[in-house]
Amino acid sequence: MSTAVQPHLGILTSGGDAQGMNAAVRAVVRTALSRGARVSAIYEGFQGMVDGGDGIREFTWADVSSILNKGGTVIGTFRSQDFREWEGRRRAARNLLQQGIDRLVVIGGDGSLSGLDQFRADWPGLLAELVEAGEISREVAEAHPALMFAGLVGSIDNDLVGTDSTIGADSALHRIIEAIDALASTAASHQRCFVVEVMGRHCGYLALMAAVAGGCDYVLIPEHPPEEGWEDTMCAALRQARANGRRDTMVVVAEGAQERSGEPITSARVRDVLEERLGEDARVTILGHVQRGGSPSAYDRWAPTWLGFEAALEVLVATPDSIGTVIGFHGNRVTRVPLIEAVARTREVPGLIRDGDYAKAMSYRGQAFTDMAQIFRELVDPTASSDDRSTGKRIAILHVGGLAPGMNSAARDAVRLGIRRGHTMLGVRDGFVGLRDHDIAELGWADVEDWLADGGAELGVRRTMPTVNDLYAISRTLEEQRVDALLMIGGWNGYQAVHLMHRERDHYPALRIPMVCVPASIDNNLPGSELSIGSDTALNVVTQAIDRLKVSGAAARRAFVVETMGRYCGFLALASGLSGGAERVYLHEEGISLDALQADVAWLRESFAAGRKLFLAVRNEEANPLYTTDFIARVFEEEGGGRYDVRQAVLGHVQQGAAPTPADRLLAARLVSAALHTLDEQFAAGSARSFYQGLSDGAIERFGIEHLNDDIDAAFHRPREQWWLALRPVLRAVAEPI
């Protein structure tokens, strides 16, 4: 940057800590440095600028090395009382200006962000007072007429109105679901009741999402207090679930749950109700600070990295007239909301709950939240909503493609939601092979009891595409089983097969039924959806593998070349490169040239000579047919001249073999619910169109299967448009420049 005065940016974390804050700090620091700015970390939240001195420390590139995988915040956080006072803010302004800092990125909750807004409002007054008292010169005050800032939301509660996700919420959900999965296995052995209390004083996000992703039976959240007599309703629901095949009982309570009267509903109270009315042994588990702990999830690394990148850029180009914003996400797109507006709306929620305006309180949480509340109600109710089964249809579920963690969760949710909506649900074994060979059977509510947290595919999955010859046998099965609709939960070949059947429907009348594709593939290469079920799980597996590799290489001078799956889609490689802190990512979308490899080698040599200890490159499996992982590793080794050694790690099928993450389970629930709605619409209209369902811009979308070829790059089996390519400049900014 060739401006006369080099901008100097301050970064701080404040309020409650959250996993992923470090990723944001690292991104802000490195983006600022990569743009030629100076950057200082302000320690212990606002207190660091009140105290000055060591509380404000200028950072270099290396100061944020090796922090990406750490929970909490390495620059500390604090609830500063001093900053709430004018005098504290006056000292803060003086200390900042002594360093020439008038640009801030603050990562915190709504409290911290409103503190920031207060500081902005007071800034001119504070400066006037400092000039008056002779603590700063008039020139300094005139050179810094306004405080320019951006806010990022660090909050495990996901409680800020105006952004779909906050830093730390995904990791907290990981901790909660690990606990619920563990409890479920012991609870089922003893037919026990568990009451799990999760954080969320005013926000039921963690509780509701945990209830869906954990397969729980009942949930109590602040935004939707239960009606009077809820104890009876709850116990009746739990009895019914047991009668229908549930072996354990799991109730999730948000810490801020309350009755309509405002009377708190504590976990102890719920336990007493269960013991008294159900006569069962009930245990309470309060997860507490465990939810804030541990290494951040993959999402809480790549997403805050992106936010930090955007925040640094925004603050660096800000002018004194700029409006400070909160930078967040709408789906997988970065959005900006004026800070005052976001804070004001967030603070309205407790009042709305107090006034009994639950519908508005719920709506402030966004569409995904209200959808999920409805999905949860349906998932736990084993009774068909329609008494007349003759109105119900017969829907067959099958998996096609490679195994994706979350296929089981999706099939389980589809069975339960389908039954609830009055349908008969059929499971097809081994994809189109089973449909051809008549391997199909009805699935009941209890049959899918253990599927949710299981990473495999109980129905079996095959890549096999039906040939035109198979279509006759498939038609016979569909006719004999009176199948009214197909729900294909799978990957590329599944989409192609549904497209083929759609085209052949004139020849085979039995194929004239509605069919819906739900994206499930670790490759994340399916059209119509920003994410496919399984991709978040695979990403977490790769990220954890990278963490371990880094530990293994810490004692040596080592370069790693890690190969990920993804076929021709580089999502997994790029996102894991961001989450794992890679210096270099090789994608098919960008290609690999010999010139680039040569530049990488030259840089590696120099960099290790200058003291580097570790280097990480992530290569997508199809990045280049000739420059293979092995080839790149050998080139690095040979050209390194012994300055470092090189290891390659082809991660292979471990990427498909994990229990689905909370995000994948939630995505599965949302997508199959939407797919069943799509089918219901087709039934109601007497129509037989086919679709692929997806998540786009945070909203559920669907596309007619006839458009499939318009949306895909058929040669490379990936969508034409790939939103995540926007992450490439982010990686370049935070990875050491090569």
Ligand code: ADP
């Ligand atoms: P969170 O940011 O997690 O919501 P808090 O509400 O505790 O956490 O706020 C964190 C810090 O932000 C406070 O300790 C205080 O230093 C600062 N802060 C909050 N509100 C204000 C305010 N109105 N004026 C000045 N500072 C504030």
